[in-house]
Amino acid sequence: MTLTTDHSRAVADGAHSHGAVKPQGSRAERLTSFSLEDIPVPNGREEEWRFSPADRLQPLFQSDLGSSGVTVEVTAAPEVKVETVARDDARLGTAGKPGDRTAVTAWNAFQQATVVTVPAEAIASDVTSVRLQGVSTDATAAHVLVRAERHSEAVVVIDHNGVGSLSETVEIVVEDGAHLTVVSVQDWAEGAVHASSHRARIGRDAKLKHVVVTFGGDVVRITPDAEFTAEGGDVEMVGLYFADTDQHQEHRLFVDHAVPECKSRVTYKGALQGSGAHTVWVGDVLIRANAENTDTYELNRNLVLTDGARADSVPNLEIETGEIAGAGHASATGRFDDEQLFYLQARGIPEIEARRLVVRGFFAELIHEIGVPSVEERLLASIEAELEKSMSVITGAPTA
Template sequence: MTSTTDSAPALSTDHSRAVADGAHTHGTGGTPQGSRAERITSFDPDVIGIPTGREEEWRFSPVAKLAPLFETGLSSAGVRTTVVEAPEVQVTIVGRDDERLGRAGVPGDRTAVTAWTSVEEATVVSIPAQAVASDVTSVRVEGIDMTPSASHLLVHAGALSESVVVLDHLGSANLTETVEVVVEDGAHLTLVSVQDWASDAVHASSHRIRLGRDAKVKHIVVTFGGDVVRVTPDAEFAGEGGEVEMIGLYFADAGQHQEHRLFVDHAVPNCTSRVTYKGALQGAGAHTVWVGDVLIRAEAEGTDTYELNRNLVLSDGARADSVPNLEIETGIIEGAGHASATGRFDDEQLFYLQARGIPEADARRLVVRGFFAELIQEIGVPSVEERLLESIELELSKSMSVIEGGVAPA
């Protein structure tokens, strides 16, 4: 079965830190900020004001380009959502007063709260309890025009279910989006979100994940397209024994801004989180931002967590900001760590390959493929892995054309 909805307009209602300037800090990073536990969250847009760009959570962002998404009462007409579900999966369109909405967490920034208040309808993908999906469920969000718009998706995995959901973003859009993920006790869910927008798209997406007892989530974010893309995944444990693996892969070209801000909230004992994000940048004005916040609350004894971000800068004029933050309120844990690294091509690797007769362009391709290869293999969804390899090859062909034209990236 294929379900399609054209939404109607709404009526409104550190171990280390590697950044471009070479800063290095521990704990919460170089910019003073309060505990992540004290950050304001609300369903009320009057509580979360319009940012100026001076706030900690917006200091890297191009707020002028995102400004249309700060307004309340946005339309829903700028995008079209289509779902092709696995036979075991149910898809429904519900009103904003449906009791299932809002269970995954509370909006934590301006675009998240405007997304929440603007929509009249939400798409709900439900995996029944104990069901094992026999195929991937595909959710396609297609931009129709640049009308500032909002959308809402809820993925609800019933107890002891197993499923894979792929969320695909295509076309031109100016979109703020809510993705709620509720994973009940013992369920296993893989969610892949691909941002493959046209070059003019502006996208802010708030992912809020809630894991029950012994639930397992693999959350994957892939960003290639768009003018400005800002994805903010939050994961919250609601029961002991939960496990979340957060994987990210991004490739920014000239003029693109790609931002990924994660928050993992360890609020119950004996849960595990692993975060691994890798990105590559090329071209003047290419800018990536990765911020990884992990909070281990006093009651979260037995926590095991680690986060890693690595960036590969392929040319002059590109900037990568990487800020891992780890806040620990109890010493009774299994382990906690974080790291980030940002660097250019390794000249020794290139020399080694070229000394064995491999042309420079091919050598660079091999280095970048190797940089991403291990992470791609961890995705576990063959169709997505194949698509990523093709996209990386396309991105590399852009930089290789520069080399072959006689101006090699630094």
């Protein structure tokens, strides 16, 4: 069974808009603010929280987040500058305002921020690695700013490991003509709860490749926002996730085409296995009235490997001008079912190998799009590790 939507065959399910009528909760009208008072603790029924386990996120909704739960370490490329700055540093808070409760608690509670700067016209010769290590479950706020100054090029990988309870902001500023790749890997241990607001501003002729990889943690909710500020901007957002039993992995992204002549591509793929595995993908794209010649396409695919898992996928495209180069989206959620297994086994392929084949095939193309070899290798290893888990489920299960 496969559930599919695409731009030419859309279903009127209320969660799927095509811009003819400005829907309730239009992204153009969503409140953003730096103030805790403006964005209160949600009750779980709000549009942006309706898929989320609000009870498990409660600690991160509180305004008194500490700073002791996570340590930050950076290994930088020689061309790249790293600083730890106080919260009043003028460079902070320039990549847009918080759009939901965890984003606003993160903004108001962090004490120090890590600032990674790629100086103007510098070409980083190596990957810059930022590691956030969870050391306790004390609810914690963290702030990372990655700045690629004009005509610079760099790859920055932000890793999240250990046990943590983290509300995080990742600000990304890509100045004119810069090419920046930011990879955020959520490979938390069991028990971790993580909300992260990624806010990116893309300058003239700048290019951002934004990659999100989520494997570990009990609840992970990433909300990447990308805003174009001048013509010629290009954003490629790639996401890959693998949810196991009782994991909640949510990715809500928003691409704001506020100016003409910009391009965005969004591709997120996820696999799910085990009872209570839940993934949510919401892709909001807004093409504002003056954003002529916008070119955008977003895609989400989910592969459900076992019974009892649930994938929600909601693409939203709001178009306020007819003068666009292209706009589309597609969403499909398919199952690896008994018939597929039978087909592959009937060709001599053992069950475990059949699952591997299907999952590897599902992710392969996307992994190659990342373009950072060290990250690609780690990803392939992580996928193998996930498959080991499903194998132990299969081999441990009694056979009829």
